[in-house]
Amino acid sequence: MSQPQSLTQLFALDSLLEPEEIAMRDTVRAFAAQRIRPHIAGWFDDSVLPARELAEELGALGVLGMHLEGYGCAGTSATAYGLACLELEAVDSGIRSLVSVQGSLAMFSIHHWGSEEQKQQWLPAMAAGKAIGCFGLTEPDFGSNPAGMRTYAVRDGSDWILNGTKMWITNGSIADVAVVWAQTESGVRGFVVPAGTRGFSAPEIHRKMSLRASVTSELVLDDVRLPASAQLPNAEGLRGPLTALNEARFGIAFGALGAARDCLEIAIDYARTREVFDKPLAAFQLTQAKIADMAVALGTGHLLAYQLGRIKDRGALTPEQISTGKLNNVRVAIAIARQCRTILGANGITLEYPVIRHANNLESVLTYEGTSEMHQLTIGKALTGEAAFR
Helix, strand or coil: CCCCCCHHHHHCHHHHCCHHHHHHHHHHHHHHHHHHHHHHHHHHHHCCCCHHHHHHHHHHHCCCCCCCEECCEECCCHHHHHHHHHHHHCCCHHHHHHHHHHHHHHHHHHHHHCCHHHHHHHHHHHHCCCCCEEEECCECCECCCHHHCCCEEEEECCEEEEEEEEEEEECHHHCCEEEEEEEECCEEEEEEEECCCCCEECCECCCCCCCCCCCEEEEEEEEEEECHHHECCCCCCCHHHHHHHHHHHHHHHHHHHHHHHHHHHHHHHHHHHCEECCEEHHHCHHHHHHHHHHHHHHHHHHHHHHHHHHHHHCCCCCHHHHHHHHHHHHHHHHHHHHHHHHHHHHHHHCCCCCHHHHHHHHHHHHHCCCCHHHHHHHHHHHHHCCCCCC
16 A cells, blocks of 8 residues: 555645645644644534633634734735634534634624724734623525625714614624624614623624534624714715625635644545455445545646635735635535435444534535625626625
8 A cells, every 4th residue: 555645735735835835734733633622523413612711722723813913813815814723623613613703703803994993902802812702783574685784883972872773793792892793874884892881792602503612603783882983984875794705714824734634634545545346445446436436526726726815915805705715615615514324324324524624614615704695696797797695
């Protein structure tokens, strides 16, 4: 039996990365393997996550808001951030979600649209993991169409009064601060809402079959009074939240590949050691055909993600390019997870192996930060010039 190659060798992927990017990737991979992987199946099974403890450790590692500049953020390349997402999601999508929501949604919104006072108040603590943020856009009746949101903010003297409900909010019930988007007389505006503000609550959502090692909540705003200084002064209209969502989608285009890689590595190892009809499962043509097809799909997904990273580092990445990455790579990842499950047979449905956990998680990743259908329509509009969202 010859020594098998890795996906990295098959596609010579490391030749496309800078030394500092490889170093960051390897650092995050080692942290995830040592600190998270031994516990993640139990956390998933019990539907718990020591998020506050992990947030401080991830902050010390430098991955929270790592692609932002200043305020305690690492200021890395977009590609390095993507690689960190990939390594975290190779352990579990819930861990990558914690980091994505913190850095690409909550921190990015404050960093990009906030006042200097807001940045100084929140970003250093969030970069260190000492304060956790969440991002309130999706509502019970409005996901793909955020323009229809019913959360409303009205003026009362110099203050704002917010009323409404947000849904499927990662980090919501453990957050120290929520970035909440609401309709106003002059369009959609963003607000920084500290946890503990009177009228604000974040009940946790239970009985999930996906992203169980992740905190998911509602946000309820019942006559929440905020000072004028709570408004994000530079965010006007849906451009504010949609710009942040594109940051998160970029991370997902990398992250989903991590889940797929973990599934494929486990499936290959299993096939090499599992004997069927007196020889390894890996020695059968059908098994090798599955593995080859999955490796090609996964490798091309990496090439797409790396290309998007380079474009983003040049400051030229477009929304339709991000949609292409999210659509393709999440599709690839969930297909690989399901196919790997077939290689593991009945063992594929237990938490002794990570495959069914990844597959279940990817069902959420397929939907959040834009469903596949919405990304298809974004790409379709770019290619035809016709908007088909209605």
